[in-house]
Structures are given as structure tokens and as C-alpha cells.
Amino acid sequence: MGYTYEEYKVTADWLLANTEHRPLIAIICGSGLGGLAEILKDQKVFSYSDIPNFPQSTVHGHAGRLVFGTLKGKSCVCMQGRFHLYEGYPIWKRQTKSAGKSANKLLTLSRSVEFSAEHLVTFPIRIFRLLGVETAIVTNAAGGLNENYKVGDIMLIKDHLNMPGFAGNNPLVGPNDERFGLRFPCMSDAYDRDLRKLAKTVARDLGYSDFLKEGVYCVLGGPSFETIAECNMLKRLGADAVGMSTVHEVIVARHCGMRVFGLSLITNKAVMDYNSESKANHEEVLQTGRERASQLEEMISRLVEGIEPNNNNVC
Numbered sequence: 001m002g003y004t005y006e007e008y009k010v011t012a013d014w015l016l017a018n019t020e021h022r023p024l025i026a027i028i029c030g031s032g033l034g035g036l037a038e039i040l041k042d043q044k045v046f047s048y049s050d051i052p053n054f055p056q057s058t059v060h061g062h063a064g065r066l067v068f069g070t071l072k073g074k075s076c077v078c079m080q081g082r083f084h085l086y087e088g089y090p091i092w093k094r095q096t097k098s099a100g101k102s103a104n105k106l107l108t109l110s111r112s113v114e115f116s117a118e119h120l121v122t123f124p125i126r127i128f129r130l131l132g133v134e135t136a137i138v139t140n141a142a143g144g145l146n147e148n149y150k151v152g153d154i155m156l157i158k159d160h161l162n163m164p165g166f167a168g169n170n171p172l173v174g175p176n177d178e179r180f181g182l183r184f185p186c187m188s189d190a191y192d193r194d195l196r197k198l199a200k201t202v203a204r205d206l207g208y209s210d211f212l213k214e215g216v217y218c219v220l221g222g223p224s225f226e227t228i229a230e231c232n233m234l235k236r237l238g239a240d241a242v243g244m245s246t247v248h249e250v251i252v253a254r255h256c257g258m259r260v261f262g263l264s265l266i267t268n269k270a271v272m273d274y275n276s277e278s279k280a281n282h283e284e285v286l287q288t289g290r291e292r293a294s295q296l297e298e299m300i301s302r303l304v305e306g307i308e309p310n311n312n313n314v315c
């Protein structure tokens, strides 16, 4: 199935009919960071399997639940489990609507209006937009490439490198629906400067400055972790941390006019040296998430408290 505006609306309308929450803020939990959802009060929880059209989580550390609730009095929705390219979910996939009707497939494809595109990795983002969400807080677990980073550091994302995008894997590939956003959205302002400033203030007030960093996140397809040569290359290209998510969500969120705040928890140090005995592994990623859970919860709570409605942002 390819997703048209109307199909996204089916899911959004189903959620609106099944909860009284009207969230302005969405929080996407990275690997091992699902506990963030537990800080919401007055929860209404849906399993992804109960929501029409919703993909399913398949990764350990991603529970597969959509949690609505309030945080510091603000209505929020939290994804306990995101979707990754490596799970086999398409970032975009051509769906030819009239393939059966046309004898000439090439002709069908040349009429671009006759196909839609499936975007499962980022499907929830447009649902959030249709629910009225204005601000997306995206979190992830990432490997630290910057030699000054330590395991347990929290990196505010100031920019990204979209490696799959260099090969044409961008979540906006396919027909553009202007009701969501522009054909050619700007990405030089993807990570909201004011929200980063607010996060720095919050971190300073909480006494977290020692483990707060700001840097560039690079997404790869995964699921294999990087080789030593790849890590060295990414560092030279300007990446401070490497992961397997987030960027696709950010692109779709910015396309439909949301403000974005992103953070990476540095769960492991990327292996950069041929003499190293370290090996990246998912257990370490989840363990670091558990160890930093309470600080992340506190930081996100204070951040949400400080977020003002985005009055001039109408989709």
C-alpha cells in the first residue's frame, strides 16, 4: 500500500477518535531510551499493532507502543519504538497504482501522478502532524566518533550527514503532496537553534554541562556496525556521532513544518584504531541508555516545560 494524504488521515482520525489528548509535542525514543515515555502522566497507550496502518517494531529495546500523556502540563505523544531502514521498512518505495490497468508499464511510470510512495520508516511523523504536533523531539543511541566524546555524553544534534540520501534514499522521494510541504524543503536550519539554546540552559541548570556536547550526527543504513575505516572516514567528513536512524524522521518533520530538537546519547565509542579490542554491540547500547535514563528524563521534562507553542507555524 502506498500512502496518500487520505490514508495518513485514516490513521490520524482513528487516533483522534480514540484519545482525548491533542499533543503539540512528539518525543521519539531511541534504542534503550523507551523509559522516557514513562514520565508522561494521564497516559493513554496504544500498541502499534492496534493502530490502523502502523508499522511494527522489531528491534530489542523498542517496545512498539504509542504513549499519549502530559508532561509538565503539556500534551505530548511518545513513540516507544521507531522504525529503521535495516528492519526492511522502506524509506521510500514506488507503489504503482494503475499497474494492472496499463499494458505499458513504462508509460504508467512516466505519468508520475499514477504512483504513490510508501514511507514506512517515517510514517508516524506525518500522523503526528495531522494530530497537530508542532515540535518533534528525536532521540537516539549513537557511537561517538569525536575523540573528545565519552560514553554517556549527551550530544545536541546541530546538523546531520544523510549517507543513504547520497544514494537517493531520501524519505521525500515520490510524488510531493503540497498539503504536507514543499517539493524542495530547506535543511540548513533543520535543528532549531532556539531549542538547542534552551537545552543548553536546561543542562547547565541541572549541572549536566560536563557531559553535554553539540555535534553532527551521521546516519548509515545498518544493521552492521561500522568498520574501522568507515569510522575514520566519517570523522574526516565532519561527523561527531554515527547511528542508524533519526535523520529520515527529521527530514519529514521539517518538510511538514515542525520544529525539531534532536539529541544523541553516546552509548559507545566508535572503534577507530586497529589495535583496539573493543567491539560495538547492542547490549552496551541498551546498558548505557539505562545508566543515563534519569538524566535524560529530567532534561527532556525541563525542555518540554520551556517549549512555547509555535504560533506562526501553520501546516
Ligand SMILES: O=P(O)(O)O[C@@H]1C[C@H](O)[C@@H](CO)O1
Residues within 6 Å of the ligand: 029, 030, 031, 059, 082, 084, 139, 140, 141, 142, 222, 243, 244, 245, 246, 281, 282, 285
Ligand atoms: O533507534 P536508535 O537509532 O536509537 O538505535 C541505534 C541504532 C540501532 O538501531 C541500534 C544499534 O545498537 O541502536
